[in-house]
Amino acid sequence: MKITRIETIRASAHPRLLWVQVHTDTRLVGLGETYYVPGAVAAVIHDVAAPLLLGEDPLDIERHWATFFAVTNYYGYAGAEMRALSALDIALWDIKGQACGQPIYGLLGGRVRERIRVYNTCASYGPVHGWAAAAGIPASARGHDAAAAGTAGGHRDYRDYEASHERPGELARDLLAMGISAMKIWPFDRFARASGGQYISPEELNAGLAVVQQIREAVGDRMEIAIELHAKWNLPSAIRIAHALEPYHILWFEDAMTPDPVDDLARLVQETRVPICVSERLFTRYAFRQVLERRAAHIVMPDIIWTGGISEGKKIAAMAEAYHLPIAPHDCTGPVNVFACAHLCASCPNAMIMETVRAFYLGYYEEVVTPSIDVRDGHLHFPDAPGLGIRLRPAFLARPDVHVQSTT
Numbered sequence: 134m135k136i137t138r139i140e141t142i143r144a145s146a147h148p149r150l151l152w153v154q155v156h157t158d159t160r161l162v163g164l165g166e167t168y169y170v171p172g173a174v175a176a177v178i179h180d181v182a183a184p185l186l187l188g189e190d191p192l193d194i195e196r197h198w199a200t201f202f203a204v205t206n207y208y209g210y211a212g213a214e215m216r217a218l219s220a221l222d223i224a225l226w227d228i229k230g231q232a233c234g235q236p237i238y239g240l241l242g243g244r245v246r247e248r249i250r251v252y253n254t255c256a257s258y259g260p261v262h263g264w265a266a267a268a269g270i271p272a273s274a275r276g277h278d279a280a281a282a283g284t285a286g287g288h289r290d291y292r293d294y295e296a297s298h299e300r301p302g303e304l305a306r307d308l309l310a311m312g313i314s315a316m317k318i319w320p321f322d323r324f325a326r327a328s329g330g331q332y333i334s335p336e337e338l339n340a341g342l343a344v345v346q347q348i349r350e351a352v353g354d355r356m357e358i359a360i361e362l363h364a365k366w367n368l369p370s371a372i373r374i375a376h377a378l379e380p381y382h383i384l385w386f387e388d389a390m391t392p393d394p395v396d397d398l399a400r401l402v403q404e405t406r407v408p409i410c411v412s413e414r415l416f417t418r419y420a421f422r423q424v425l426e427r428r429a430a431h432i433v434m435p436d437i438i439w440t441g442g443i444s445e446g447k448k449i450a451a452m453a454e455a456y457h458l459p460i461a462p463h464d465c466t467g468p469v470n471v472f473a474c475a476h477l478c479a480s481c482p483n484a485m486i487m488e489t490v491r492a493f494y495l496g497y498y499e500e501v502v503t504p505s506i507d508v509r510d511g512h513l514h515f516p517d518a519p520g521l522g523i524r525l526r527p528a529f530l531a532r533p534d535v536h537v538q539s540t541t
C-alpha cells in the first residue's frame with residue numbers, strides 16, 4: 134500500500150480545528166485532527182511531512198513517527214510540528230485499522246474494558262471554541278448558530294460555561310439526570326486577570342469556592358468536581374487555592390501553573406492533599422518522563438492530538454502505569470480526538486476517565502462527522518467499526534466555508 138495524497142481541511146466556522154486525510158492507492162482514507170494554529174500545522178504537513186510520506190507504506194506507523202520526529206527535532210519539535218505529527222499518526226492508525234478490519238484498539242492489544250466513564254467539561258461552544266463571530270462567518274453559513282437561543286443546528290445549545298458560574302447546583306443536577314457524575318469547572322480563572330495570576334485575595338478565593346459549595350449543597354458527593362486552572366497562577370497562589378479546596382475532596386486540581394519547570398509541580402504535590410493533574414500542555418513521552426520521575430502528578434493528562442498521536446499516547450500511558458498512575462486523556466477540542474481517546478482508553482489498563490464536552494458532542498460534532506460519540510449512563514461506549522470509526526460528513530466537506538489543501 135502507498136500513500137498517494139495528503140489533504141488538510143479547514144472550516145471558517147471552526148477556526149482552531151484542522152483535519153487531515155491521508156489517501157492511499159487502495160482507496161483507503163485515514164482521518165486525523167489537531168487543534169490550535171491550523172495554518173501553521175497545515176504548512177508543516179504539506180511542506181515537511183508530505184515529502185516524507187508520499188509513496189510510502191502507511192502501515193509502517195512507527196517508522197514514519199520516528200522519521201518525522203528526527204527531522205523536526207533538528208530545529209525543535211514542540212508546537213505545530215507535534216500537532217502535525219499527532220494528526221498524521223491518527224490518520225495512519227485509521228488506515229491500518231481499516232486495512233486489518235479491526236477497530237484501532239484491537240491493534241493496541243484489544244479491549245481491557247467494555248466502556249469508559251466520562252466527565253463533562255463545562256464549556257459552551259463560543260467562548261472556548263473561538264469560532265464564528267471572530268471568523269466573520271454569517272449565521273446563514275453555519276449549521277450551528279451559538280447565538281440562537283435554546284437550540285442550535287437542531288440540537289440543544291448547552292451553555293455549561295455560563296451555568297457553571299451562574300447556577301452550578303442546577304447544572305450538576307442536570308448532568309446527573311443524564312447519568313454524568315463528574316464535571317470540570319474553572320471558577321477561579323476570572324480572578325487571575327487583575328494580578329496576572331500573582332495573587333488571589335481571600336474574597337476572591339471564597340467567591341471561587343462558593344461555586345464548589347453550591348454543587349455540594351445541591352447534590353452532595355454524587356457529583357465529582359475537577360478544578361481546572363489553565364496555568365494562570367504562580368506557585369503561592371496555586372498552593373493557596375489548593376489548600377482552600379482540600380475539604381471538598383475534589384477529583385483533581387489541573388494545571389494551576391505552567392508545567393515547566395516540573396520541579397515546581399513536584400513542590401505543589403508536596404504542599405497539598407488535592408490530587409494534581411498534569412498536563413495537556415506537554416509534548417511527547419520525554420516531557421511526561423520528567424513529570425513521572427519527579428513525582429509531579431497524581432493523574433496524567435496527555436492530549437492525543439498534540440502530544441504525538443495514538444502511538445505516543447499508548448507509550449505515555451504505559452509509562453504512567455509503571456508509576457501506578459492513571460491517565461485521563463484531554464479533550465475540549467474536536468470529534469476525531471474523542472475517538473482517538475476512546476481507542477486508547479479501550480486498550481490501556483490505567484485509563485481512569487475520559488474528558489467529553491456535551492456542548493460539542495450534542496452540538497457541532499453531528500454536523501461535521503458521522504457518527505458522533507456514544508455516551509450513555511455517563512459512559513462512552515467504544516466504536517466497533519474498523520479503524521477510528523468516524524468520518525467527515527460529505528455534506529460538511531461540501532460547505533462553502535470548508536477549504537481543502539492537497540499535496541500529491
Ligand SMILES: [Mg+2]
Pocket residue numbers: 361363387388413
Ligand atoms: Mg486543561
